[in-house]
Amino acid sequence: MDTPYLLVDIAVAVAQYRRIAAAFPGTPVYYAVKANPEHALLIELVRAGCHFDVASRTEIDLALAAGADPSTLSFGNTIKKADDIAYAYAKGVRTFAFDSLGELEKLAEHAPGAAVICRVLASSKGARWPLSRKFGCAPEMAVDLIRWAAAHGLDPAGVCFHVGSQQLDPGRWEPSIADAAAIFARLAADGITLRLLNCGGGFPVDYQTVVAPIEEYASAIATAVTKHFPVRPDLMIEPGRYIAAPAGVLHTEVVLVSRKSYADEPRWVYLDVGRFGGLAETEDEAIEYRLTTPHDGAITAPVVLAGPTCDSVDILYQNAHYELPLALRPGDIVQIHGTGAYTATYASVGFNGFPPLRTVLMASGGDAVR
Amino acid sequence: MDTPYLLVDIAVAVAQYRRIAAAFPGTPVYYAVKANPEHALLIELVRAGCHFDVASRTEIDLALAAGADPSTLSFGNTIKKADDIAYAYAKGVRTFAFDSLGELEKLAEHAPGAAVICRVLASSKGARWPLSRKFGCAPEMAVDLIRWAAAHGLDPAGVCFHVGSQQLDPGRWEPSIADAAAIFARLAADGITLRLLNCGGGFPVDYQTVVAPIEEYASAIATAVTKHFPVRPDLMIEPGRYIAAPAGVLHTEVVLVSRKSYADEPRWVYLDVGRFGGLAETEDEAIEYRLTTPHDGAITAPVVLAGPTCDSVDILYQNAHYELPLALRPGDIVQIHGTGAYTATYASVGFNGFPPLRTVLMASGGDAVR
Structure with a gap:
């Protein structure tokens, strides 16, 4: 066969999905479609019960074409055209991420009543493919933005963050979990009850270096949630690399x-x-x-x-x-x-x-x- | 019109071709197809008399489809599969770059008698998009490789180099021209007469900063050639960015x-x-x-x-x-x-x-x- 080509074994990806789902019991796993949007792979992940994090209109189409229910899609990109928000909403997508007032204004207009998740800045120290300040806002701004969402017909669902892709340090999630708990507490004092904590992706895989098993990352996250939240929120995770x-x-x-x-x-x-x-x-x-x-x-x-x-x-x-x-x-x-x-x-x-x-x-x- | 899109004015590219061709009188201009392989652009460049530097089998096809004569093509990539060399040769391409024995062995087998040009390492200090040591060999190795080419049924045409893309310093070509002249002289002593000096590309264009006019670069190159070569060799240049x-x-x-x-x-x-x-x-x-x-x-x-x-x-x-x-x-x-x-x-x-x-x-x- 003429090179180069990428040989993909979908069974391996499904096994990775099952393993990470088992490590995070009761937590829906949103596969980051951007990692590998191959149609046959998405079909098998739908069959296995996976949810999907989508970054664009095309990725919504790909997930739906693979049989995903729109209620299992989260539009996780915080940089969306108004047209693409309207498109997603028309297709039945009801979960959207944001990190700015500009994005919230578009969501209030084109996705009324949708569940919105505020992305908060996180440190990605320790990640091999770190995330910069490109995504997320400071916690004090997050509080104001979520208040704005609640006042403008949106459903303020919760908070998300991302510690950077191929993040090797299991302890790196805790500071962001603590930030999120503080945001939950401040808004509860205003009568706004958040329910959802999206711990993002970043879960590492073996390349030249063998990494710690996924269960260690899951355990560190569970411990941090218990430590910082008086009431355990609903969790979600968004692995891409780990699965594909x-x-x-x-x-x-x-x-x-x-x-x-x-x-x-x-x-x-x-x-x-x-x-x-x-x-x-x-x-x-x-x-x-x-x-x-x-x-x-x-x-x-x-x-x-x-x-x-x-x-x-x-x-x-x-x-x-x-x-x-x-x-x-x-x-x-x-x-x-x-x-x-x-x-x-x-x-x-x-x-x-x-x-x-x-x-x-x-x-x-x-x-x-x- | 939906964004993003690249609006291309082919007349501007043709005018750039004519200006650089005028700045280098008697020197064939090989447009680096990789800069922009748009079919309609290549057609107009063929009509204007342009030659073409191609990097792959696909670029050969694109140039020929635009009406280029295969004798006006130079396969300038020094990293070529044997199959792609054979393909180019079958299509009539007779000019190839190389910088290693491994590449010469492939050329001797799959492009017998072809004109071969040895790429020599050059400094790209001063370039905004510099070239590393990825391409080219040291001058003493170039001499041996050209001898090998002459002894194995290839036509040792000359030497090429590249000072790095968007090269702002008109003086940066001279050190490589001096290296080339020394290689010409050493081989002449062996009875091997080189005839061709390919000064590559790198000619800069205005972005945020306005650069010196192309005539200054042409003049610096002409002066350096006169200074270092007792007999003026045939020249060729390979602009991509400058034209497109x-x-x-x-x-x-x-x-x-x-x-x-x-x-x-x-x-x-x-x-x-x-x-x-x-x-x-x-x-x-x-x-x-x-x-x-x-x-x-x-x-x-x-x-x-x-x-x-x-x-x-x-x-x-x-x-x-x-x-x-x-x-x-x-x-x-x-x-x-x-x-x-x-x-x-x-x-x-x-x-x-x-x-x-x-x-x-x-x-x-x-x-x-x-």
């Missing part, structure tokens, strides 16, 4: 192995996929994928790994100390593991003329079916 | 204007296009585009500019001190100028469910035609 990443293996071919000079330097290994072909999360070498080759076990030496385009930023790993077998040759297949999330949809539409990354589904017996 | 960038204006809509807290902070302005929708060159705020709004002339204040996706790295400018009018509101159209190059094809295929950037061509009278 382990389900994918990217198959790529070595195009060239070269040296730049006669000095003692690492070899350069060029693959037929790079940062613009689906491996966008190697920006700043943030995500260090695990690689396997046909020569594993043979002698290795340091390499710089790069993609096939004429763009110099299309380098995967230059500082992360990757080593690959000296026997590696053009035409060899390199497997990049844990690539089921944030790859296929990140791929450019045709940069340098290279087509976007194809997804191939694995049949239940382990064979690729298309 | 000024031809495009990206039209985007303000989705949201917000503040994160009550502290005195810049407003956040969210547009319906971002780093994953075509503005990839705002990575690390490398390219600072010029913006216009319907409120220009009104009072401005600092902003952080971000795209519409749920990804935190989808921030355009946070440190570049952009200011926009205080009157800016959701629904306002912001025009991003100089976006004809390295935008539409960089866009992701569907990250967060947002479709890739559309291109709309401007008719000769100034109206958009599709």
